[in-house]
Amino acid sequence: MILLDKNTKVVVQGATGKMGSSHTKRMIEYGTKIVAGVTPGKGGTTVHGLPVYDSVKEAVEKTGATCSVIFVPPYGSLDAGFEAVDAGIDLIVLITEGIPPQDTAKLVAHVKANGVKMVGPNCPGVITPGESLVGILPGSIFKPGATGMVSRSGTLTYEIALALTEAGIGQSTCVGIGGDPVKGTGYQEPLQMFNDDPKTEVIVMIGEIGGTAEEEAAEFIKKNVKKPVIGFIAGVTAPPGKRMGHAGAIISGGKGTAESKMKSFEKNGIKVAMTPKEVAKLVGECLKTPAKA
Amino acid sequence: MNLYEYEAKQLFAEGGIAVPPSARITKPEDLSKVHLGWPVILKCQVMSGGRGKAGGIQKVKTLEEGKEVAKKLLAMTIKDSKTESLLVEPIVNFKKEIYLAVTIDRERGCPIFIAAADGGMEIESNPNVQTVPITYPFHPYQGRALAHLLGLKGAVFAKVADIAAKLYLLFEKYDLDLAEINPLFVTEGDDVIAGDGKITINDDAMGRQKKFDGWQDKHLVDLPVRERRSKKEGLNLVELDGNIGIICNGAGLTMATMDMVKKFGGNPGNFLDAGGGSDQEKTLTAIEIVHDNPNCDVILLNILGGITACDEVAGALVEFMKRHPNRKMIVRLRGNNQDKAEKMLAESGLKLYPDIEDAVKAAVEAAKTKQPVAAR
Known part of the structure; x- marks a missing residue:
């Protein structure tokens, strides 16, 4: 945790x-x-x-x-x-x-x-299931376990946590970093913490279109994270130039597309899931083969 | 909210940044009241970019010619943006064009200057563009540091440094997302003048930027009707080409739902994020807006309740189905007060899908047949 x-x-x-x-x-x-x-x-x-x-x-x-x-x-x-x-x-x-x-x-x-x-800001908060919930996450869909989650989205995080929990996979801690373009914590800090946390075996990273934070995090993972990471990106079908709800979710000047983020994930050894259930499936596979600490 | 060029220049002038003398006209005959000498430049006031290439900027030598050209320009629509008025300006003789902007750098998490000593077109691909982070609290020396980086000297150094500092102060004062001067002219006499301007006011700051109260309507004219209505209701709508209307709570979940629709063989007709904690009335408005889209054959509502109560959503659905009993509607509801919601919906004859994939597949299947016209 x-x-x-x-x-x-x-x-x-x-x-x-x-x-x-x-x-x-x-x-x-x-x-x-x-x-x-x-x-x-x-x-x-x-x-x-x-x-x-x-x-x-x-x-x-x-x-x-x-x-x-x-x-x-x-x-x-x-x-x-x-x-x-x-x-x-x-x-x-x-x-x-x-x-x-x-x-x-x-x-x-x-x-x-x-x-x-x-x-944060504009985030659902942080939960260490069974221990502490700080924010607005619905506690009932989480359960204690060995998967660390870091995400820019709120309800999508719940959806993926639900898929994990229903597949019998619990979470160590889930961090919602928020959907705004400017924020206090990006992906890298929680990724490093999950890597160093003995209770976390697998990490799920949830991203969406806009900016280049996912690409930078993918490179960071390759260099610094020894645990398996499963990636999910929302917004494959989002048109360019339109703000998709979150202030940060916009594809501008060809940058920030879901495709670019997924490619960057694959290039850096992160398995990409296409649906919440597939996240659970991929995490499950990693849990069977113990992480190379 | 984006401003027109003439409004951006009014803000520049207010902030002490030099702009050319100008007049704004909405009718060709108003040109006879303009006294700027001849020739002049007529510039379409539109929200879209690429105005020059599209022929929206014309030089005219006489009043007669001007009236004729003005008539054409006023009738122009450039990339879906209708000409709002014309800005009339004398010709500025310049020896140099600079690019200067202040915006927020999302990766660094702070404001930045973006500048190039050789501005003009194609700024995105200009290799000489400098980006300089702005630190808090701001002091004018940060403008001088920028001017130095651009290799400027003497009077032009001092003037550009001053304009950079003033542009930042406007950026901060009015909660701008973007304040851009392109080109910033340097004249033969070493005057430095804003030739064109682009300003975006942050939407979240509109509630405290009283200067712009009531400007929204005029500046949303280029948005499609339903997107404009959504914006006024505090909903986020983006319309797409498909026939499956999508309503969710939360931006990430909405996008993921769109992606799943596509993955399972359907075509999303829109993105509509009803936000967290929406009540019955707001949810009903959201469904009505998607319902009004004639391309929409089925509506997929996917709500995973964290702070949204399922019974509030169910209440909206019951009311909606009363109004439009034949509307094809697929509902996935999960979260707080789910049992209560289930009972309410059963009475409306709506089936509730607890699983997201099942709901998406059902919507894709339902979208294969057209929504009967009588249902609207």
């Missing part, structure tokens, strides 16, 4: 909002060690039995939280992210969708300068 385990103490920024509150409840029910909520002006109240503080700094001091999950509206996210970094949080999971990319770029610069990890 990577990033999260059952002891990770999590604070929720925006825990009293509609979305923040309902997901705080679901995370607590899953077993995540949620220790506090933060909503400026609501310090001293409670949410789902947890204390609410006015600032992240106060929450960290009182609870020892090391992870913050952010559910604040798009235009407040830059501020909330800076607050988390400056309060000494180690891992930020930024769920919010629709943050202007220049705000994200400013936040990413601050995060990197301070050695903090950030997953």
